[in-house]
Amino acid sequence: MCMMGFNKLRCKGDRMTREGAQRIDELRVKLYEAALSSSKLTDPHVLRISEETDRAIVDFLLKQQANKKAACE
Numbered sequence: 001m002c003m004m005g006f007n008k009l010r011c012k013g014d015r016m017t018r019e020g021a022q023r024i025d026e027l028r029v030k031l032y033e034a035a036l037s038s039s040k041l042t043d044p045h046v047l048r049i050s051e052e053t054d055r056a057i058v059d060f061l062l063k064q065q066a067n068k069k070a071a072c073e
Contacts, residue, residue: 017067020060027053 031049038046 017060017063020056020063024053024056024060027056 027049031046031053034043034046034049035041040046
């Protein structure tokens with residue numbers, strides 16, 4: 001059985017998934033800081049970081065889903 005989550009990953013591809021979670025956390029902090037320093041949330045710099053964060057989340061979820069599927073086969 002496969003345990004999924006940011007803290008305890010026990011599936012194939014653990015390292016890639018941990019790296020993905022770490023990347024999301026880094027982008028989240030970067031986005032938070034950019035949003036605080038900007039006068040508006042629609043600032044192009046904030047939007048670029050937000051889009052990058054979105055892509056990282058989607059990539060993470062797809063890898064997590066693939067790892068879960070592979071481990072449970």
